[in-house]
């Protein structure tokens with residue numbers, strides 16, 4: 001069941017085409033990473049979903065309801081540019097945002113208390129926003145985003161400004177929200193965080209959706225036939241190359257503290273890893289063997305810095 005269904009979104013700012021026919025769906029319960037270089041169109045999509053901007057063409061459904069004030073009540077959106085009122089007290093600020101989204105004041109107070117505790121802000125409620133550190137202001141912004149218990153949570157660069165301890169707190173919170181059934185969209189340039197937290201990604205560039213789908217499926221599509229091998233004794237590369245299994249073998253320069261001899265191997269198409277393992281084990285003892293999968297960062301760079309378009313069109317997944 002989709003919580004978000006975007007179809008054919010187009011948006012211009014004067015002569016700039018910010019979105020060019022973007023279609024994307026997010027299923028309930030997903031944690032989806034929205035990725036793209038600066039200026040790709042991410043903020044524009046998020047603003048249209050949240051009814052803060054109107055598209056030139058296309059449609060957005062949130063839980064089946066077209067983007068509107070009503071639909072946005074079921075969304076918790078934290079934009080990249082933070083919007084707290086400096087002179088307002090922490091509690092008043094959070095309750096104000098919660099009530100704007102239609103929350104009941106007593107319920108909002110309870111939920112706010114829980115989040116204040118999770119973020120170690122208990123006792124800070126009467127302080128003015130401007131008296132808080134940047135990191136604590138960021139926590140208040142997150143609580144204000146979540147306090148009305150939205151089903152769809154959209155966080156734009158939520159880790160920026162957080163130290164590693166608070167970053168971990170936020171990661172735990174996102175995982176917990178997701179376990180309880182919330183759907184999360186994370187827009188971020190923090191690839192390790194996206195890779196760790198998200199089950200799926202949507203990658204856009206120049207206003208077009210380049211790829212969408214499960215991270216593991218996308219990685220699988222980008223397998224490079226490269227294997228990493230460490231052996232106790234040195235292998236004879238000419239002998240290995242004679243085996244008709246391999247395209248190439250290169251030694252990896254020694255790394256301090258690593259035992260053995262390390263190699264990068266490129267397989268010939270259609271060759272199984274076990275065939276290679278068998279061929280190598282005749283020559284020496286294997287200490288480590290792994291198939292190298294690209295990191296999300298590698299995939300991001302592949303797509304955004306130019307890659308044969310045929311590979312791009314191989315993707316058939318339709319949900320983010």
Ligand SMILES: Nc1ncnc2c1ncn2[C@@H]1O[C@H](COP(=O)(O)OP(=O)(O)OP(=O)(O)O)[C@@H](O)[C@H]1O
Pocket residue numbers: 013014016017018036037038039040041042043044045080
């Ligand atoms: N208010 C505006 N007026 C004119 N052009 C705009 C406006 N807002 C965005 N743009 C342009 O639209 C395109 C998409 O911008 P958008 O802010 O959606 O990208 P983004 O992916 O969120 O970028 P970033 O990662 O830097 O936040 C860019 O070319 C940007 O310059």
